Amino acid sequence: MPISPRRATLIEVAKMAGASKTSVSRFFGTERDKLSAELQQRIGESAKSLGYRPNQMARGLKGGGSRLLGMLVADIRNPFSVAVMHGVELACRDYGYALIVCNTDNDPALEQQHLATLATYQVEGLIINAVGQPGQALQALMESGVPLVLLDRDISRLNAEVIGLDNALAIDMALAHLSRQGYRSILYVSETPERASARQERLQRFGEQAEAMGLGNQTLILSHSELPSCETALAMYVEQQADSPCAVLCGNGTTLLTMAKCFKRLNLSMGPVGLMGIDELEWCELLTPGITTLAQPTDGIGRDSVACLISQLARNKPSPPYQNRHAPRLIIRGSTAP
The missing domain is CATH 3.40.50.2300 (Response regulator)
Structure with missing residues (x-):
């Protein structure tokens, strides 16, 4: 049975770059701009040389942000869902996030299960293409600090942005x-x-x-x-x-x-x-x-869904522009x- 290669550690990256563990954490977190250009280059080159990838789940547990966004689609076989998902994934890459996609298969009960699962992954934001009316579950997530965007479909009595076609x-x-x-x-x-x-x-x-x-x-x-x-x-x-x-x-x-x-x-x-x-x-x-x-x-709708989430996450920082209703x-x- 082949032996999986050992994962490089943050300490090894710090040692090779001649930097502190704190500096390496900042490089892979939200405070990279606090490091000098020369230090950023050293850390980046060391991480690439060692094949180091940060454990985003561990970062989320430590309060550093999981860098994960979740997406719930009503029917993954629908060409519209696939096309919008492509735009969402491209935008996630641009902003440095990974994407978790769950398909509800037009089943409201499965929709509730997936929402609970995504919450356990500590996603930083959610894009919801709803099949039912999961307003209560989504309201609880919003009150816990998880921003969300509704894709194409509104949910009654939920004060959330809707991105989609005009x-x-x-x-x-x-x-x-x-x-x-x-x-x-x-x-x-x-x-x-x-x-x-x-x-x-x-x-x-x-x-x-x-x-x-x-x-x-x-x-x-x-x-x-x-x-x-x-x-x-x-x-x-x-x-x-x-x-x-x-x-x-x-x-x-x-x-x-x-x-x-x-x-x-x-x-x-x-x-x-x-x-x-x-x-x-x-x-x-x-x-x-x-x-x-x-x-x-569809690409524009997907990208604007992510931009809307980033805008909510940005808080006091300048946020990217987006539009809610798109012309065909x-x-x-x-x-x-x-």
């Missing part, structure tokens, strides 16, 4: 585009909105804005494993609109994929019946004639060319 703007941009293209009736397709404030915001804005623009409008709420019933609903909608150009607007990438399958199974031509989605997915440009989307700036980018393809 949902009202996204719906307005989608309807404006479809109207310009000549579609006079729109079917809006959403997953069940009860647990996700972003879905609620988009659904409500769709009804309000479609009425204000004089567009015919209907909604279709999907739950998982409903492909046959979706086909039936789509076929009925298109038949009802036989004398008026109509389109389907999908509230996220999951519903867009479902409706694209329905189009194929019903032999509906995209364009004569419009199809558009909120979320840009890799396959959208591959399907003929290409699907029009509103691309979310319209990508026009053949699916909305009647």
